[in-house]
Amino acid sequence: MSDTQTSSGANALQSLSVPFQSKVTASTRLSADDIAALGKTREGRWQPGLTDQPLHSEIFASASDGSGAGLALALARDAIRVAGENSDPLTDAHDRRQVLWVQDTRSIQRSGRPYTHGLPAELRDRLIHVEAKAPEDALFALEEGLRCRDLVCVIGEIIGNPRALDFTASRRLSLTAEKHEVPLWLIRLDAAPELSSARMRWQASCAPSLRPLWNLNAPGTPAWKAELFRARSHAPGEWILSNDDGRLHTRKRYKAPVAANTQGLGDLVRPTVGRSLAAYARA
Amino acid sequence: MAIWFAQLSVDRWRHTLAPEAGGVNPGEGADALPTVLIIETAHGPRIEAVNTAGHEAGARVGMMLADARTLCPDIQTAPADPAGDLDFLEKLALWSQRWGPWSALDPPDGVLVDITAAAHLFGGERRLLADVEEAFAQRKLHVRTAIAPTAGAAWALAHFGPPRAILGAEANGIQRLADLPVAALRLDTDVLTVLRRLGLKRLGDLAAIASGPIDQAEAAARDAIHRRFRNRKSPSANPLVRLDQLLGKVPEPLLPIVPQHAPLVQRRLMEPIRHRSLLDQVLSDLADDMVRELEAQRQGARRLELGLWRVDGEVTVRRLELASATREAEHITRLFTDKLEGIDAGFGIETVRLRASWTEPLGASQGDVEEAAERHGTSLNACIDRLTVRLGPHRVRRPVSYPSHLPERAQRWQPPLDPEPSALSPFALRDRPLKLLDRAEAIAVLYASPDGLPQRFRWRGNVHEVARVEGPERIAPEWWREKSTVRLRDYYRIEDAEGHRYWIYRHGIAGDGRGGAPDWYLQGIYA
Numbered sequence: 001m002s003d004t005q006t007s008s009g010a011n012a013l014q015s016l017s018v019p020f021q022s023k024v025t026a027s028t029r030l031s032a033d034d035i036a037a038l039g040k041t042r043e044g045r046w047q048p049g050l051t052d053q054p055l056h057s058e059i060f061a062s063a064s065d066g067s068g069a070g071l072a073l074a075l076a077r078d079a080i081r082v083a084g085e086n087s088d089p090l091t092d093a094h095d096r097r098q099v100l101w102v103q104d105t106r107s108i109q110r111s112g113r114p115y116t117h118g119l120p121a122e123l124r125d126r127l128i129h130v131e132a133k134a135p136e137d138a139l140f141a142l143e144e145g146l147r148c149r150d151l152v153c154v155i156g157e158i159i160g161n162p163r164a165l166d167f168t169a170s171r172r173l174s175l176t177a178e179k180h181e182v183p184l185w186l187i188r189l190d191a192a193p194e195l196s197s198a199r200m201r202w203q204a205s206c207a208p209s210l211r212p213l214w215n216l217n218a219p220g221t222p223a224w225k226a227e228l229f230r231a232r233s234h235a236p237g238e239w240i241l242s243n244d245d246g247r248l249h250t251r252k253r254y255k256a257p258v259a260a261n262t263q264g265l266g267d268l269v270r271p272t273v274g275r276s277l278a279a280y281a282r283a
Numbered sequence: 284m285a286i287w288f289a290q291l292s293v294d295r296w297r298h299t300l301a302p303e304a305g306g307v308n309p310g311e312g313a314d315a316l317p318t319v320l321i322i323e324t325a326h327g328p329r330i331e332a333v334n335t336a337g338h339e340a341g342a343r344v345g346m347m348l349a350d351a352r353t354l355c356p357d358i359q360t361a362p363a364d365p366a367g368d369l370d371f372l373e374k375l376a377l378w379s380q381r382w383g384p385w386s387a388l389d390p391p392d393g394v395l396v397d398i399t400a401a402a403h404l405f406g407g408e409r410r411l412l413a414d415v416e417e418a419f420a421q422r423k424l425h426v427r428t429a430i431a432p433t434a435g436a437a438w439a440l441a442h443f444g445p446p447r448a449i450l451g452a453e454a455n456g457i458q459r460l461a462d463l464p465v466a467a468l469r470l471d472t473d474v475l476t477v478l479r480r481l482g483l484k485r486l487g488d489l490a491a492i493a494s495g496p497i498d499q500a501e502a503a504a505r506d507a508i509h510r511r512f513r514n515r516k517s518p519s520a521n522p523l524v525r526l527d528q529l530l531g532k533v534p535e536p537l538l539p540i541v542p543q544h545a546p547l548v549q550r551r552l553m554e555p556i557r558h559r560s561l562l563d564q565v566l567s568d569l570a571d572d573m574v575r576e577l578e579a580q581r582q583g584a585r586r587l588e589l590g591l592w593r594v595d596g597e598v599t600v601r602r603l604e605l606a607s608a609t610r611e612a613e614h615i616t617r618l619f620t621d622k623l624e625g626i627d628a629g630f631g632i633e634t635v636r637l638r639a640s641w642t643e644p645l646g647a648s649q650g651d652v653e654e655a656a657e658r659h660g661t662s663l664n665a666c667i668d669r670l671t672v673r674l675g676p677h678r679v680r681r682p683v684s685y686p687s688h689l690p691e692r693a694q695r696w697q698p699p700l701d702p703e704p705s706a707l708s709p710f711a712l713r714d715r716p717l718k719l720l721d722r723a724e725a726i727a728v729l730y731a732s733p734d735g736l737p738q739r740f741r742w743r744g745n746v747h748e749v750a751r752v753e754g755p756e757r758i759a760p761e762w763w764r765e766k767s768t769v770r771l772r773d774y775y776r777i778e779d780a781e782g783h784r785y786w787i788y789r790h791g792i793a794g795d796g797r798g799g800a801p802d803w804y805l806q807g808i809y810a
Binding site: 064065066067069070073074098108109111112113114115116117118119124125127128129130131132133137140141144145147148149150151205206207208209215217218219222223224225243 | 712
């Protein structure tokens with residue numbers, strides 16, 4: 001009797017488990033409607049790891065610190081990672097496409113050239129550097145890079161507000177990027193945010209780095225204060241971003257109560273749970 | 284098989300006398316008179332070639348014309364044409380490939396044909412030689428031929444051996460060749476003089492010394508001759524090497540002659556063309572064909588010849604030279620359109636032919652780049668090409684690591700598509716800045732902590748307050764390539780109060796005897 005009961009119970013469990021599992025898989029693979037609904041609940045807030053990465057972003061930064069290049073690289077790596085996760089694993093196991101880094105001569109003088117030993121390991125041997133004499137040449141190189149299907153992304157550095165980089169030029173870049181789907185991160189050093197058609201515009205500056213675990217007096221993992229002041233699909237906001245362990249993280253803007261499970265680890269990244277940090281910052 | 288054109292220049296000269304009849308027969312017409320072919324030298328005209336009558340009259344090759352005139356006052360002269368002779372010899376070498384799969388030039392007046400395993404097609408070697416002599420006799424060319432296992436032996440037999448000599452593979456080569464003079468070794472004249480003075484006149488003499496039975500005197504002679512030609516590396520200056528080549532003990536590479544076909548396209552027209560617009564259409568069709576032809580051969584045209592054959596027997600040729608190898612039909616058409624102004628069609632043009640007489644290798648490139656790029660995006664190569672063309676090759680580069688500890692030497696730049704140099708071991712440098720300034724900039728230390736570190740410094744007019752430091756990382760100069768006065772560097776990673784992260788170094792240490800108080804520099808910027 002009890003035997004039959006247990007067996008029937010087991011049967012019932014097994015028969016139950018199948019729809020249950022299918023329900024789980026359905027929830028992990030969200031349909032487009034679900035994503036749209038989720039997007040609404042997120043209030044259009046930007047956060048790292050979004051799949052709908054804009055193809056043309058501008059990052060305004062000072063020429064005398066590395067925040068612009070650092071944030072651009074971090075965003076680019078985030079976008080590459082997301083694209084790699086979402087692509088078909090069979091077709092493109094390992095993306096070895098190149099990164100084009102365009103600088104004009106004055107920005108090289110002011111902020112230096114990329115240094116291969118300081119680059120992230122996965123981009124170290126995939127970088128092609130272009131030194132453009134004038135901003136016009138830099139814009140030409142950027143556009144040519146955006147047209148190239150063998151580039152994973154294009155990073156540009158242009159100092160100041162050259163006459164050549166007006167709204168028309170930025171619109172050209174936007175359209176080319178969107179046509180060929182090569183993302184562009186344009187770092188504007190020491191520039192005033194003029195009219196531009198960039199889909200996202202950031203103001204970047206340095207933030208005190210995360211304290212390393214062992215040597216508390218040493219500079220740690222770099223962090224940047226990033227202000228999204230214009231975006232087409234996201235609300236503006238301000239974040240402290242850091243690129244720990246190869247992923248882009250947001251961090252509380254100012255000293256926040258340390259979460260219970262991270263106590264004693266110093267000022268490490270707090271796990272983002274619950275509501276968005278950006279909303280927190282706005283509140 | 285060696286074919287020696289004993290009188291190539293004279294034979295060619297006879298050809299030019301009566302081109303339609305294939306040349307005058309030897310000893311007839313103008314050839315009956317003593318004639319010399321002369322070349323102008325600094326000391327006056329010199330005789331390059333002599334016909335039979337001239338030889339009988341006493342003229343010799345290498346003589347000055349004035350000397351020959353004293354011997355034979357009524358001697359006729361004609362200019363020699365060495366370049367034309369060589370050109371003719373090339374054609375003959377190609378033509379000689381009818382007897383073997385490949386042939387090589389033997390300038391100035393010989394051709395070597397490889398007839399290995401081909402003689403049976405002509406009924407044996409003897410018949411092959413007869414066929415060769417008959418074929419050249421029909422062309423009124425004097426030839427002497429020989430077949431031997433090595434090119435050197437064949438050459439020797441053709442020049443100095445009996446006519447139609449055949450040296451089989453199994454025959455003892457040196458026995459058959461022993462009676463030939465040492466000149467059969469294809470040596471320079473000064474070496475021949477040396478050998479004559481040494482008393483070595485026949486091949487047999489030389490072979491006996493070089494590889495004969497050893498007794499006391501022979502060994503001494505062998506040593507002497509080895510020493511005499513010890514430093515002669517070129518085969519034509521070393522009779523021992525030549526002898527070994529003749530006997531097949533040393534390989535003798537020959538350069539085979541390969542025909543080059545100039546790309547040629549033509550249109551024969553059903554109706555003779557009399558109007559310019561139709562001609563333009565034909566021209567653009569021809570240009571398309573030519574581009575296809577060139578593409579198949581991976582060549583680009585440098586010179587193009589457009590021939591227009593008219594119904595009434597006139598031929599008009601227009602030539603075009605291009606600045607660089609080109610394979611663009613539109614470009615070619617446009618350039619020819621200008622050349623065709625004012626052409627006389629007469630009763631009509633029936634054949635149009637386009638020939639690329641000078642081509643250069645041109646790699647395949649993407650056709651119609653703009654249109655394809657609009658659709659699919661460009662390839663990396665095309666992108667790099669465009670950037671390089673506009674910005675210059677030294678502005679589009681890839682950073683690669685280089686095994687050095689000095690930060691600015693640890694990175695080198697190379698063309699973007701070159702393969703990365705393989706390092707023995709990956710050179711791992713920790714905590715390097717994201718960007719490096721081209722030149723380290725001096726910073727003014729306003730306040731230093733007791734251990735010598737700057738607490739507050741000024742860089743580019745801004746004062747930075749150092750909040751966190753890690754260091755020093757001491758990087759010594761590379762003593763094996765720098766002077767001993769170069770100072771070492773102590774690198775520090777610093778972060779200031781606002782979070783700017785820099786890589787600064789102290790150039791030298793106080794009291795290192797290489798200058799005064801050490802300066803501070805900022806070299807890198809962290810992300």
